[in-house]
Amino acid sequence: MYGVYGADVGTVKPVSVMKGDSVTLHTGVTELQRDDKIEWMNENRDIIAQIENNITLIHEDRLELDHKTGSLTIRKIAENRLYELHIRGDQLTSKTFNVTVHGGVKTVSVKEGDPVNLHTDVIAIKGFDVILWKTEGDLVAEINQVTNRFSLYDSGDVRFKGRLDLDRQSGDLTISDAETTDSGVYHLHMSSSTHTLQRNISVTVKNSGNSGAVSGISGASVALVVWAVTVFLLQEV
Structure with missing residues (x-):
């Protein structure tokens, strides 16, 4: 089973993430064929991950390739980057993902x-x-x-x-x-x-600390009662 090949040639897909997220970039293929060749490249057109002859090669840390679909997962993403996909088989498919990383509350x-x-x-x-x-x-x-x-x-x-x-x-x-x-x-x-x-x-x-506040008030009240009793006894003497 093939996905829709060739439909995304020349398009750039924007992907917005927060620093430290993991993101998977989809090939759009439901299942790779045996003769398909997958290449993922960076903005310098260096190959960072590939599948060829049913052999998977990863050339950078924090990357994973799905053996069935060829989709690329980037773990703990840290910087803006372009990722370019090429699938060579019965037809040629190319996609480009523009991943933008920004800060946020984690x-x-x-x-x-x-x-x-x-x-x-x-x-x-x-x-x-x-x-x-x-x-x-x-x-x-x-x-x-x-x-x-x-x-x-x-x-x-x-x-x-x-x-x-x-x-x-x-x-x-x-x-x-x-x-x-x-x-x-x-x-x-x-x-x-x-x-x-x-x-x-x-x-x-x-913890909101309410219980501690109540305990403190109770302790102060006991101390006040003891002081009052002590003063009364001294006056009696």
């Missing part, structure tokens, strides 16, 4: 009782088919624009108890009335026809 720290806001860092999600939010391997929220499905998986999860909200325009996830048990690593998965983005966001919910 850690979130809030006090107990405050909301936790997790951002996709996009204004509108119309360019993505599927958006998933996960934590500890469990699915928390899902947007599937192909099936027009917007789902929150909090009704049966005792951790969140109906405290989740999903922005239908940006895909942002909000956890209201944060609890210390909400701390952990949250995984964002955003997939389109051209690329798939994966991001980890570390969340820390700090």
